[in-house]
Amino acid sequence: MTPVTSRRRPLRHRFSALIAATLALLTAATVAAAGAGAAPVPGPARTVPSGGYEELWVPSAMGNVKVQVQWAARGGNASLYLLDGLRALPDRNAWSFDTNAMDQFRHDNITLVMPVGGESSFYTDWYYPSNFNQQQVTYKWETFLTRELPDFLARYGVERSNTGIAGVSMGGTAAMTLAAHHRDQFKFAGSYSGYLNTTAPGMREAIRIAMLDAGRYNVDAMWGPPWNPAWLRNDPFVVAPQLQGMSLYVSAGTGFPGIYDHPGAPIEYWNTAMGMGLELLSMTSSRAFQIRLATLGIPATFSFPPxxxxxxPYWSGELWQSRAQILHTLNAW
Incomplete structure (x- = not known):
């Protein structure tokens, strides 16, 4: 006769199974509690209080980018991006030392965001590095300003959809273009002496020469040859219909010397003469942009002093003139 085999497991096996089941129940309960009632992970701590100044290093496809920040005076979520000109420096944004921008907004509930670098970049995404000057990285400024930077600042409580953008010269061109293509982010766009019709006759050639002069950059690495569609995509005049409903401010002088121009040395006369020509070109394209907006029925604030x-100094004054419009648009008083 075949012996009857017991179906009972040894005691040690039952004890191990009991421990495993208990641990599984405890783990499931812990996970459920964490998902249901855990407090949100706080963002990174600021090293200065509200209204203070701080320098951040923001990760990007171009490497870490320095960004100068003056936090909103009362912890508000609004922000204003201030873009530099063609000869942007690698260590600081000219808005922080060539103007009194930080003093202008020091007591307002808005964070000033001043990205550093981007010489001759037009704050756009380039196709490849400039080969004329052996540039080491490919500029990806549009990606940085509309994805990487707002995502980073959101960790500090800065809301990406309550943002304004403004710039001078090259930065003014970029401010209008970026605002047109990223309506989910920007509510205000300002151009102070920007070039707002970059595909007008002669403008492609002028930009090419200017970028060669400012760092030996090859414009073909940026938007390709003159017939490439990227030129049209980055022309505020062309993309103007996309600015419908946005708060806009456009300014440019006539090119005639004004209250801040008192040249004495030969180099000062040279700089004044260059500034006159550049401003005349900006005024011409800004006037064309004004007509373009009028034909589209898009309202904007224009400032064309005599x-x-x-x-x-003139751009600092224009920022002050547009300050109330910026604060009103972003509800940042």
Missing amino acids: SGIHSW
């Missing part, structure tokens, strides 16, 4: 050349 004098003023292409220089920072």
Whole structure:
């Protein structure tokens, strides 16, 4: 006869199974509690209080980018991006030292965001590095300003959809273009002596020469040859219909020397003459942009004073003139 085999497991096996089941129940309960009632992970701590100044290093496809920040005075979520000009420096944004921008907004509930670098970049995404000057990285400024930077600042409580953008010269061109293509992010766009019709006759050639002069950059690495569609995509005049409903501010002087122009040395006369020519070109394209917006039925604030050349004191004054519009649009009083 075949012996009857017991179906009972040894005691040690039952004890191990009991421990495993208990641990599984405890783990499931812990996970459920964490998902249901855990507090949100706080963002990174600021090293300065509200209203203070801080320098951040923001990761990007171009490497870490320095960004100068003046936090909103009362912890508000609004922000204003201030873009530099063609000869942007690698260590600081000219808005922070060539103007009194930080003093202008020091007591307002808005964070000033001043990205550093981007010489001759037009704050756009380039196709490849400039080969004329052996540029080491490919500029990806549109990606940085509309994805990487707002995502980073959101961790500090800065809302990406309550943002304004403004710039001078090259930065003014970029401000209008970026605002047109990223309506989910920007509510205000300002151009101070920007070039707002970059595909007008002669403008492609002028930009090519200017970028060669400012760092030996090859414009073909940026938007390709003159017939490439990227030129049209980055022309504020062309993309103007996409600015419908946005708060806009456009300014440019006539190119005639004004109250801030008192040249004495030969180099000062040279700089004044260059500033006169650059501002005349900006005024011409800004006037064309004004007509373009009028034909589209798009309202905007325009400032065309009777004098003023292409220089920072005038842009600082125009920022002050547009300050109330910026704060009202972003509800940042």
